[in-house]
Amino acid sequence: MLCSAKLCIVTLAIAGLSSLAMGAGPRGAREVLIYYANETAAEGDELNNYQTVLQWLRSCDDARCVHIVQQLERDLRSFTVAVDAEERALCGLARDEQTGTDVVVFTNRLTRMGKCRIWNRGSSAPEDVSFAIARCGNFVLDSNPLAVPDTLRSALALVAQRFAPAQHRFVLITKSHGTRVYAFVPRLSIRAAETDRESLLNLATHQAVQNPTPVWAAQVGTTKANYLAILEQAGRQHGMRFSLVYLEACKAFTDEMNRLPSNVAGLLLVRDKPDYTNLDYREVLKKTATGQRCSDAMLTGLSDSFVVIQTHEALAESPHGDSWDLRRSVYVMPLGGWLVYLLWNSGRSRQGCERSLPSKTFDREPVSFAAL
Numbered sequence: 001m002l003c004s005a006k007l008c009i010v011t012l013a014i015a016g017l018s019s020l021a022m023g024a025g026p027r028g029a030r031e032v033l034i035y036y037a038n039e040t041a042a043e044g045d046e047l048n049n050y051q052t053v054l055q056w057l058r059s060c061d062d063a064r065c066v067h068i069v070q071q072l073e074r075d076l077r078s079f080t081v082a083v084d085a086e087e088r089a090l091c092g093l094a095r096d097e098q099t100g101t102d103v104v105v106f107t108n109r110l111t112r113m114g115k116c117r118i119w120n121r122g123s124s125a126p127e128d129v130s131f132a133i134a135r136c137g138n139f140v141l142d143s144n145p146l147a148v149p150d151t152l153r154s155a156l157a158l159v160a161q162r163f164a165p166a167q168h169r170f171v172l173i174t175k176s177h178g179t180r181v182y183a184f185v186p187r188l189s190i191r192a193a194e195t196d197r198e199s200l201l202n203l204a205t206h207q208a209v210q211n212p213t214p215v216w217a218a219q220v221g222t223t224k225a226n227y228l229a230i231l232e233q234a235g236r237q238h239g240m241r242f243s244l245v246y247l248e249a250c251k252a253f254t255d256e257m258n259r260l261p262s263n264v265a266g267l268l269l270v271r272d273k274p275d276y277t278n279l280d281y282r283e284v285l286k287k288t289a290t291g292q293r294c295s296d297a298m299l300t301g302l303s304d305s306f307v308v309i310q311t312h313e314a315l316a317e318s319p320h321g322d323s324w325d326l327r328r329s330v331y332v333m334p335l336g337g338w339l340v341y342l343l344w345n346s347g348r349s350r351q352g353c354e355r356s357l358p359s360k361t362f363d364r365e366p367v368s369f370a371a372l
Contacts, residue, residue, distance in 0.1 A: 029169045030121075031243060031294050032102045034159055035090055038146035038176035040079040040187045041109050046143035050076065052192040053200065062205045075177075075187050082276035083107055083175065087117075089281035091126065093288060094119035101171075101294045102163060106131070106155050111145045116158065131158060140220060144186040147176065147221040152184075152230050160238035169243040171295050172231075176221075178249025185221035192216075224256050235263030242266075244295035248274055253307055266310040268298065278305075 042050050054072060057065045093101040100121035110116055116131040133151055135142045145151050152174075159170065176184040190200065194216035203217060213219075222230075227247070234240040246268040247257070253269045260267055270278055279298065287297035299308060 029167060030102070031171055032104065032159065032163045032168050033090065033093060033171045033294055034104050034106070034155070034173065035087065036106045036146060036152065036155060036172065036174045037083045037086075037108070038144060038174070038184045038186075039083045039108055040075050040144075040177075041107075042076060042143060043112075044143065045139035049139070049190075049192050050188060053188060053190060056192070056197040056200050057204060059197070060201050060205070062201075064205050065201065068204055072188065078276045079187075080109070086175075086277070086281055089285065091119045092282070092285045093294060094121050094123060096122070096289065101288060104159050104162070106146060106151075108144055108146050111151065112143070116155070118162065129158070129162070131155070138220070140186050140189055140191065147184045147186050149222045149226045149230060152222065152227070153233065156230070156234040156240060157238060160234065160240050165239035165241065169241050169295075171244045171246075171298070172242055173246045173248065174227075175248045178247075178251055179219065180251045180254055181223055182219060182221045183224045183227035183247060183249055183252070185219055189220050190217055224254065228256075228259065228261055231264055232261035235261060243293070244268060244298060246279075246298065248278060250274065258309060260309060260311060262311075264311070266295070266299070266308060269307045269309070271305050271307050 050072070054069060057069045057072075087105055087107075090103050090105070094103045102121045103119040105117040105119070105126075111131060111133065114130060114132045115128045117126045118129055119126050131154070133145055133148075133154055136148065141148055146155075163170075174183065177187050179185060190203075192200070195214070199214075199216075231242065231245065240263065242264045244266045245264055248270060250273055252274075253271055257267060257269060283301075284294065284297045287300060288294055292300070302308070
C-alpha cells in the first residue's frame with residue numbers, strides 16, 4: 001500500500017514537472033551564448049586598496065597570511081588572462097553563418113567602459129554596444145560591477161531586447177569568485193581605509209572572531225538566491241528560456257542550486273574548487289561545427305569534476321537524457337528524482353532534493369577571504 005501511494009506521488013510529480021509552461025521551449029530555436037565574467041581587474045582605488053592589504057599581509061610570517069598573499073597575487077595575474085582567452089575561443093562560435101552561435105560578452109573591464117561586446121553569427125569582428133550602469137559609490141563594487149545583482153538584470157534585459165526570446169534560447173555562462181552563500185563576489189571585499197593592520201591580520205589568522213562582522217570586512221555581491229531569482233525574473237518579464245546555465249564559481253554546488261526556475265532547463269556546476277579555466281571552449285567550438293547545439297556540446301564528455309542538474313523536461317528532450325553516466329556527470333530532476341529515490345529506498349530517509357549533493361560539510365572561512 002505504501003509503495004503504491006509513493007508510486008502515485010511520483011507519477012503526479014513527474015506529470016506536473018512536464019507540464020511547466022515556462023519549460024525548455026522549442027528545441028529548434030537558435031541559441032545565444034551570454035558570457036558574464038566578474039573578473040578581478042583592479043584599477044584606481046581598488047588597486048591601491050589591494051596594495052595596502054598585500055603590504056600588511058606580507059608583514060606577517062604566519063603561514064595563513066603567506067597563503068592569502070600567494071592567492072591574491074595569483075588572482076591578479078591569472079583571472080583576466082583566463083577571461084581574455086575564453087572570449088577569444090568563444091568568438092569562434094559565431095563565425096560560421098550556418099552552425100554559429102551569437103555570443104554576447106560582459107566583463108568588468110568592458111562594463112566600466114560603458115559597453116558590452118556582441119559577436120553576431122557569421123561575423124568576423126565584434127560589435128561594441130552601449131551598456132551603462134549606475135555607480136554605487138562603493139569603490140569595490142564600482143570596480144567589480146558584474147558582482148552587483150542589478151548588473152545581471154540589466155545584462156539579461158539587453159540581450160532579450162537584442163535577440164527576441166520567442167525565437168531564441170539562451171546559454172548563460174557566469175564566471176566569478178563565489179562562496180557558499182554568494183554566486184558572485186569580488187575577490188577582495190576588505191576596505192583597508194576603514195580598518196588597520198592589526199585588525200586585518202587578526203581576521204586573516206583567525207585570531208579574532210567579531211560578531212557582527214565589521215563593516216570593512218563584510219562580503220558584498222550577488223547571493224545564490226538572488227541569482228536564481230534574477231533568472232526566473234528574466235523568464236517572467238522578458239520570456240527568456242535558458243537551455244543551459246553554467247555557474248563557474250567556488251562553492252557553487254549547494255542544495256539551494258537544485259531549485260531551478262522553470263525557465264532554466266539545465267544547470268552546470270563545478271563540484272569543488274574550479275580553476276581559472278575549466279571548460280575547453282575550443283572543444284565546444286569543434287562540436288558545434290558538426291551541428292551540435294552549444295548547450296549540448298558543453299555537456300558532452302564532461303569529467304567527474306562537474307555536476308549537471310536538469311529538469312524533467314530537459315531530460316526528456318536531451319540526447320543525454322537517458323544516460324546516467326556518473327563518470328561524466330550527475331543529472332538531477334529536483335522533485336521527481338527525489339521521489340523516485342524514495343520509492344526504491346523506502347527504508348532510508350532524505351531531507352529535500354539532495355540526490356546530487358555531497359555529504360561533506362562545507363568549510364567555514366573568514367569573511368572577506370572566503371574566495372580562496
